[in-house]
Amino acid sequence: MKAYLTFEYLVEFMSNSVMSKRIDIKAIAIKTTLVLAMSVSGLALSGCSNKGDMSTLSKDEIIVAGDKKIDAVRSLHDLAVDNVAVAQGQLAQEFYDGILVKRNDAKAHYWAERAHSNKDSLGTLVLARMTYYGEEVPQDSAKAVAMLESIKDSRIEVNYILGKMLLEQASDNYSDYQKAIGYIKKAADNGSAVAQYDYAESLRLGLKNTQDLDKKMSDAVKRSVHEYMYMASTSNGDNAAAYRQLGLYFVNGFGVDKNEMNTEKGMKLISTAAELHDSIAKKCIDTNICELDKPVEVKNINE
Numbered sequence: 196m197k198a199y200l201t202f203e204y205l206v207e208f209m210s211n212s213v214m215s216k217r218i219d220i221k222a223i224a225i226k227t228t229l230v231l232a233m234s235v236s237g238l239a240l241s242g243c244s245n246k247g248d249m250s251t252l253s254k255d256e257i258i259v260a261g262d263k264k265i266d267a268v269r270s271l272h273d274l275a276v277d278n279v280a281v282a283q284g285q286l287a288q289e290f291y292d293g294i295l296v297k298r299n300d301a302k303a304h305y306w307a308e309r310a311h312s313n314k315d316s317l318g319t320l321v322l323a324r325m326t327y328y329g330e331e332v333p334q335d336s337a338k339a340v341a342m343l344e345s346i347k348d349s350r351i352e353v354n355y356i357l358g359k360m361l362l363e364q365a366s367d368n369y370s371d372y373q374k375a376i377g378y379i380k381k382a383a384d385n386g387s388a389v390a391q392y393d394y395a396e397s398l399r400l401g402l403k404n405t406q407d408l409d410k411k412m413s414d415a416v417k418r419s420v421h422e423y424m425y426m427a428s429t430s431n432g433d434n435a436a437a438y439r440q441l442g443l444y445f446v447n448g449f450g451v452d453k454n455e456m457n458t459e460k461g462m463k464l465i466s467t468a469a470e471l472h473d474s475i476a477k478k479c480i481d482t483n484i485c486e487l488d489k490p491v492e493v494k495n496i497n498e
Contacts, residue, residue: 249305250276252296259295268295275306283310284318291321304331316346320353327360336364347378355382355390383423388430392437395423399449403488417450428464439468439476446479447487461485 252272257265268289274282287306290299304325310318319342326332327339340360347353358378365371376397382390399420402413421444427437445451445461465485468476479485 249302256296256299258293258297264295275309278309278313280310280313280315280318283307283313284315284321287318287321291325300325300331311342316349316353319343319346320350320356324356336360347381351382351385351387353382354378354385355387355393358382358390358393383426386430388427388434388437391423391427391430392434392440395420395427396440398423414450420444421450433471435468435471435473435476438464438471439473439479442468442476443479443485443487446485449487 252269257268259265259268271282271286271289275286283306287303287310289295290303290306292298303321307318307322307325311322323339323342324330326335326342328334340357343353343357343360347357355378358375361371361375361378365375376394379390379394379397383394398416402408402416402420408416421441424437424441424444428434428441430437442461442464443449445457445464447453447461448457451457462480465476465479469480475486
């Protein structure tokens with residue numbers, strides 16, 4: 196319900212913001228007549244009919260139920276046609292996700308391109324993703340990354356996406372990994388729970404593979420791992436993976452003393468994750484063996 200109200204508000208806000216720009220019915224009729232005349236006489240540019248098809252929204256394409264929601268989708272489309280950038284970006288996202296309207300990559304790309312040209316960050320994000328995966332356009336990782344870098348300061352999630360993309364492309368060059376992890380850290384510091392989780396685990400695994408780190412530095416890294424995983428677990432009420440992983444830290448004695456008190460604390464966190472249907476947490480409870488990097492028999496620790 197909250198998401199629906201937000202969507203309705205967005206459409207209403209955008210409608211109000213462009214009311215002064217709308218031309219009257221008579222002007223629209225004249226313009227439409229002129230376009231039709233050009234088409235009949237062969238003066239229309241090549242490809243205009245295809246673009247027109249991409250810009251339309253048929254009744255069958257709307258799959259969300261409820262008159263108000265259907266009207267909201269239509270209003271969003273009207274605003275996109277009126278060249279409202281934020282509406283174009285949102286419509287591109289809707290066609291890409293396929294929740295309110297049927298998924299249509301061609302239309303997602305059509306509206307994303309227009310939103311991007313109008314400097315809308317969501318449209319740029321959709322276009323970058325399609326470019327990265329080669330959907331409707333030739334695959335071009337460098338171009339996708341460049342587009343994302345242009346909006347990384349305006350959207351929290353973009354830094355995380357950039358980090359993951361760069362990690363996929365990273366070679367054995369340490370600077371490539373450093374840049375990727377830097378983006379993930381920025382997203383984590385800006386409150387992204389998934390980035391907080393990934394950053395904590397990246398630090399932990401990096402520490403595991405670094406043999407010559409002194410104890411002072413090692414302890415500092417372990418504290419950071421705990422802090423970021425704790426932030427991930429408290430970012431929302433159902434982050435099962437973060438609860439489980441934080442619990443495993445305590446059970447395995449990672450960054451804390453390995454004792455009965457910490458084991459009990461860890462198992463409580465793991466139980467919370469299990470209640471949220473985390474399969475790894477459930478396995479830990481069922482078998483009394485909890486794994487971080489190697490099996491740990493919880494029952495032996497408690498004895």
